[in-house]
Every structure is written in structure tokens, then in C-alpha cells.
Amino acid sequence: MKKLLALSLLFCLTGNAQELIRLQKPLQCSNAEFVMSHFAKEYGEMPVWVGKTDTNSHITLLANKEKKTWTVVEYTDTTACVLGSGNGGSNPNNI
Numbered sequence: 001m002k003k004l005l006a007l008s009l010l011f012c013l014t015g016n017a018q019e020l021i022r023l024q025k026p027l028q029c030s031n032a033e034f035v036m037s038h039f040a041k042e043y044g045e046m047p048v049w050v051g052k053t054d055t056n057s058h059i060t061l062l063a064n065k066e067k068k069t070w071t072v073v074e075y076t077d078t079t080a081c082v083l084g085s086g087n088g089g090s091n092p093n094n095i
Contacts, residue, residue, distance in 0.1 A: 027081040035080035036062075039071050059083075 029035075039045040045062035052058055056076070063070040071085040 027083070029079055029081040032075045032078055032080040035073060035075065035082070036060075039073070043067070043069055043071070045069060045071055 036047075039062050043062075044064040044067065046064075047060050048063045049061040050058055051060075053074070057074050058076075060073050060075065061070060062073060068088050069085070070087075070089060072083040073080050074083055075081070
């Protein structure tokens, strides 16, 4: 009986550890046309991948292959927000 109780408790604890949590972080947002042209002009980053979300926004990976920089942007027709950016990656030669 003790083993069953211990296994049940262990299952409950690991089940909670596997759940997704919601985070809030500040985002930099502006006019969609401005954001996209800014990264092209200032960093030489161009779209290398675009995906459409379930909420009808788009997620775009911008990258500069020579400098190995990247930026991820989520945008609608009017507004774009930078989700993240950096240098290099797990496969920087094929960005």
C-alpha cells in the first residue's frame, strides 16, 4: 500500500512538472512595415522562414547569413513585435 501511495505521489509531482506555464515579458512593437524594413536596412536580415499562426498573425525568422544574426518577429497587417534575436545558432551556416 505504501508503494502504491508513493507511486501515486510521484506521478502527481511529475505530472505538474510537465505542464506549460504562461510567462509575460516585455516586447518591442511598432508599425509592421517599419519593423521589417528596419531589420533589413540596419542588420541586413531578410526573411528565411514565415509561418501563419492559429490567430492569423505571422511568425517570421529574419537572418543575415554572412553575419550569422537572426531575429524572430510576430506580425499582423499593422503591428509587429520582436520575439527574440541573437547571433549564431545550432545551424548558423544554413540560416
